[in-house]
Amino acid sequence: xxxxxxxxxxxxxxxxxxxxxxxxxxxxxxxxxxxxxxxxxxxxxxxxxxxxxxxxxxxxxxxxxxxxxxxxxxxxxxxxxxxxxxxxxxxxxxxxxxxxxxxxxxxxxxxxxxxxxxxxxxxxxxxxxxxxxxxxxxxxxxxxxxxxxxxxxxxxxxxxxxxxxxxxxxxxxxxxxxxxxxxxxxxxxxxxxxxxxxxxxxxxxxxxxxx
Amino acid sequence: xxxxxxxxxxxxxxxxxxxxxxxxxxxxxxxxxxxxxxxxxxxxxxxxxxxxxxxxxxxxxxxxxxxxxxxxxxxxxxxxxxxxxxxxxxxxxxxxxxxxxxxxxxxxxxxxxxxxxxxxxxxxxxxxxxxxxxxxxxxxxxxxxxxxxxxxxxxxxxxxxxxxxxxxxxxxxxxxxxxxxxxxxxxxxxxxxxxxxxxxxxxxxxxxxxx
DNA sequence: GATTTTACTGAACACTGTTTATTAAATTTA
DNA sequence: TAAATTTAATAAACAGTGTTCAGTAAAATC
Numbered sequence: 482x483x484x485x486x487x488x489x490x491x492x493x494x495x496x497x498x499x500x501x502x503x504x505x506x507x508x509x510x511x512x513x514x515x516x517x518x519x520x521x522x523x524x525x526x527x528x529x530x531x532x533x534x535x536x537x538x539x540x541x542x543x544x545x546x547x548x549x550x551x552x553x554x555x556x557x558x559x560x561x562x563x564x565x566x567x568x569x570x571x572x573x574x575x576x577x578x579x580x581x582x583x584x585x586x587x588x589x590x591x592x593x594x595x596x597x598x599x600x601x602x603x604x605x606x607x608x609x610x611x612x613x614x615x616x617x618x619x620x621x622x623x624x625x626x627x628x629x630x631x632x633x634x635x636x637x638x639x640x641x642x643x644x645x646x647x648x649x650x651x652x653x654x655x656x657x658x659x660x661x662x663x664x665x666x667x668x669x670x671x672x673x674x675x676x677x678x679x680x681x682x683x684x685x686x687x688x689x690x691x692x
Numbered sequence: 693x694x695x696x697x698x699x700x701x702x703x704x705x706x707x708x709x710x711x712x713x714x715x716x717x718x719x720x721x722x723x724x725x726x727x728x729x730x731x732x733x734x735x736x737x738x739x740x741x742x743x744x745x746x747x748x749x750x751x752x753x754x755x756x757x758x759x760x761x762x763x764x765x766x767x768x769x770x771x772x773x774x775x776x777x778x779x780x781x782x783x784x785x786x787x788x789x790x791x792x793x794x795x796x797x798x799x800x801x802x803x804x805x806x807x808x809x810x811x812x813x814x815x816x817x818x819x820x821x822x823x824x825x826x827x828x829x830x831x832x833x834x835x836x837x838x839x840x841x842x843x844x845x846x847x848x849x850x851x852x853x854x855x856x857x858x859x860x861x862x863x864x865x866x867x868x869x870x871x872x873x874x875x876x877x878x879x880x881x882x883x884x885x886x887x888x889x890x891x892x893x894x895x896x897x898x899x900x901x902x903x
Numbered sequence: 904g905a906t907t908t909t910a911c912t913g914a915a916c917a918c919t920g921t922t923t924a925t926t927a928a929a930t931t932t933a
Numbered sequence: 934t935a936a937a938t939t940t941a942a943t944a945a946a947c948a949g950t951g952t953t954c955a956g957t958a959a960a961a962t963c
Contacts, residue, residue, distance in 0.1 A: 593864070658806050668849055680850055690901070
């Protein structure tokens with residue numbers, strides 16, 4: 482089936498080409514400004530062609546959403562070298578917030594917008610494996626911490642949700658710009674990076690005290 | 693100038709009518725599905741008339757955004773009866789998350805979307821008074837707590853940002869639906885309310901230990 | 904060489920936010 | 934009261950959006 486293979490490969494090449502163009506435009510101009518016509522124009526196909534490979538715009542961005550999670554899980558991989566689970570959970574917080582800072586558009590796509598998640602809601606045979614993977618890394622680290630005697634008396638799921646909520650809160654208030662508006666009025670801090678860092682440091686100090 | 697007054701009143705009546713219709717449609721169908729044509733149709737005016745009273749769609753929703761903050765500040769007012777500042781900060785967290793739960797669309801408009809905030813960014817003479825007000829209530833409570841010996845050694849701004857980030861994280865992961873997706877896979881909890889409550893309880897337990 | 908399958912597109916549908924020239928009504932001036 | 938002016942409101946257009954579908958060329962099969 483050499484011909485079948487080649488055809489299949491060509492088909493997937495085009496799908497990859499569409500996603501490459503979609504990603505470029507998304508990072509250049511954001512979600513709203515990236516139209517199906519825009520993507521089609523860049524790859525020199527008609528808009529209708531995209532619909533032969535993706536159900537709709539949400540499905541295109543769901544693919545990018547998954548790519549973002551693969552990037553995040555890769556970033557988490559580097560944490561395996563951190564032996565102490567408590568140090569690892571601190572490092573995870575930094576990796577998470579840094580990821581959001583360095584890839585604000587991806588972060589919004591992954592954790593703020595719910596358009597890409599609608600694909601999951603409409604097709605219930607699909608699962609949010611990527612999100613689950615990322616959460617499991619956190620949960621396992623929390624459990625490991627508790628085995629060493631940290632965070633005594635906390636239910637691990639609840640504690641993990643709390644840690645996630647906190648770093649997500651910092652990341653999303655930062656990337657949406659709301660944190661910066663309050664900074665301007667309430668603090669003498671020079672820039673948004675300082676506020677983010679200060680808030681993260683306060684969080685680390687907080688969990689240090691639960692040690 | 694009785695006539696001037698009447699004309700002025702009529703002008704503001706129409707502005708209020710526009711906002712009323714916009715609010716209704718927004719709560720019925722969400723932000724994206726509320727179009728200027730939709731609003732105009734409901735009040736039986738032409739779309740162009742709205743532009744005599746508001747610069748653009750963002751300005752319409754900025755007005756609703758402000759209304760949301762007035763609602764939140766009103767909800768915070770009831771906390772003045774809580775004498776102990778530590779109990780008050782706990783109650784604030786609950787009021788905040790309950791507000792987000794009961795008014796998810798308003799919450800998104802106020803703390804997640806940045807379209808309404810663009811009005812502030814374009815017209816720098818305007819200030820985000822509403823957001824500042826809400827944050828000040830939190831900051832003052834934190835300072836009061838510290839006067840009573842709680843949260844020793846924390847810088848009050850940083851601690852306030854951290855508390856805000858945490859409750860915002862819980863509220864926004866809940867209203868966006870991301871929390872519910874992880875719940876389905878990772879926990880045996882019946883519904884999203886249980887997860888939200890459990891995470892909030894864990895947060896309260898956490899700050900109790902810093903007392 | 905004729906037929907079927909595949910890949911692709913042009914054009915349309917029903918929307919969107921926004922602007923502008925024009926009209927109709929109300930008010931002011933003569 | 935009649936003419937002139939100001940105000941309020943709109944119809945129509947512009948340039949875009951996501952999406953669908955009938956139709957067309959090219960490739961593969963018979």
